[in-house]
Amino acid sequence: MSEHILPKRTYYTIFFILLFCTYLTVQVSYFDLGRFNAMAALIIAAFKATLVVLFFMHVKYSSRLIWAVAASGLFWLGLLLFITMADYLTRGWQPFGSV
Amino acid sequence: MLPEAVQHHTHPPALAHHFDNLEQQREAATLGMWTFLITEILFFGGLFMCYTLYRTWYPNAFEAGSHALLIWAGTTNTVVLITSSLTMALAVHAAQTGNRRLLVAFLIVTIVLGFAFLGIKSFEYYTEWVEQHVPGLNYKFEGPYAVQEQIFFSLYFVMTGLHALHMIIGIGIMAVMLWWSVRGIITTEYHNPIEIAGLYWHFVDIVWIFLFPLLYLIGRHANV
Numbered sequence: 001m002s003e004h005i006l007p008k009r010t011y012y013t014i015f016f017i018l019l020f021c022t023y024l025t026v027q028v029s030y031f032d033l034g035r036f037n038a039m040a041a042l043i044i045a046a047f048k049a050t051l052v053v054l055f056f057m058h059v060k061y062s063s064r065l066i067w068a069v070a071a072s073g074l075f076w077l078g079l080l081l082f083i084t085m086a087d088y089l090t091r092g093w094q095p096f097g098s099v
Numbered sequence: 100m101l102p103e104a105v106q107h108h109t110h111p112p113a114l115a116h117h118f119d120n121l122e123q124q125r126e127a128a129t130l131g132m133w134t135f136l137i138t139e140i141l142f143f144g145g146l147f148m149c150y151t152l153y154r155t156w157y158p159n160a161f162e163a164g165s166h167a168l169l170i171w172a173g174t175t176n177t178v179v180l181i182t183s184s185l186t187m188a189l190a191v192h193a194a195q196t197g198n199r200r201l202l203v204a205f206l207i208v209t210i211v212l213g214f215a216f217l218g219i220k221s222f223e224y225y226t227e228w229v230e231q232h233v234p235g236l237n238y239k240f241e242g243p244y245a246v247q248e249q250i251f252f253s254l255y256f257v258m259t260g261l262h263a264l265h266m267i268i269g270i271g272i273m274a275v276m277l278w279w280s281v282r283g284i285i286t287t288e289y290h291n292p293i294e295i296a297g298l299y300w301h302f303v304d305i306v307w308i309f310l311f312p313l314l315y316l317i318g319r320h321a322n323v
Contacts, residue, residue, distance in 0.1 A: 015185040029316035041312035049305045073137035077144045
């Protein structure tokens with residue numbers, strides 16, 4: 001079988017990076033960064049999720065088909081968030097000419 | 100010429116006869132699990148959408164609500180889940196390398212950590228009940244955002260509740276995997292079940308990785 005078996009060391013490394021990121025995100029949340037609080041939290045969360053997907057879920061070593069399927073999940077989620085917010089956030093906009 | 104029944108079973112025992120080889124069988128199982136996980140992403144995605152919208156509309160209420168949650172419990176649970184993801188990954192590794200004792204041990208640890216998560220979560224729910232933060236059933240919140248606060252707590256209970264349900268199902272799956280491992284059904288050749296059960300477990304971990312900052316951390320900096 002041409003299955004790719006990762007060394008255990010990789011799993012431990014990812015584990016400690018995830019723990020460190022958890023520590024980081026908790027610490028950062030205590031500082032008042034205005035709107036950047038949410039951004040920092042989401043960037044760290046996205047980074048952690050990426051590590052889990054690539055290494056714990058082996059996507060980095062999977063076929064292109066698996067890559068495409070995993071990425072399509074993200075794509076549809078993006079559509080859901082983007083189009084819905086594009087609707088709600090622009091409902092208050094007035095047409096040209098009306099004040 | 101062999102009898103038909105014998106011809107029919109010339110493939111290795113781990114290989115279902117509609118697949119060409121073990122590699123193809125493994126790929127099919129992984130692909131199927133990922134397809135299911137996409138539907139799960141969108142299942143939770145609807146709730147994240149709802150959260151994004153109301154958070155945009157009532158940022159102050161969400162910050163105040165976030166401040167009322169138990170941060171130590173959320174942080175501990177994050178660490179518990181990340182650790183369980185590590186033990187799950189190591190269980191898959193043990194299955195791949197054919198170490199049945201380690202496989203059984205890591206599955207047990209994963210299940211124990213799953214229960215630990217649910218235990219801490221239950222304690223949180225109990226605390227929130229005592230503090231009257233349960234909209235509809237037992238709700239009393241002081242402050243200028245008391246009404247909108249109910250939206251935050253409703254989302255909190257639905258999102259963490261749905262996540263907890265996934266944890267319970269995950270523990271059930273792991274119990275079956277444990278049973279199969281002990282029985283010797285899982286072998287070096289046939290460990291797809293462990294691997295795709297692992298994919299599910301890691302997915303549930305990822306959902307929590309996003310829930311934790313969005314629910315617990317967004318209001319930390321505010322002096323509410």
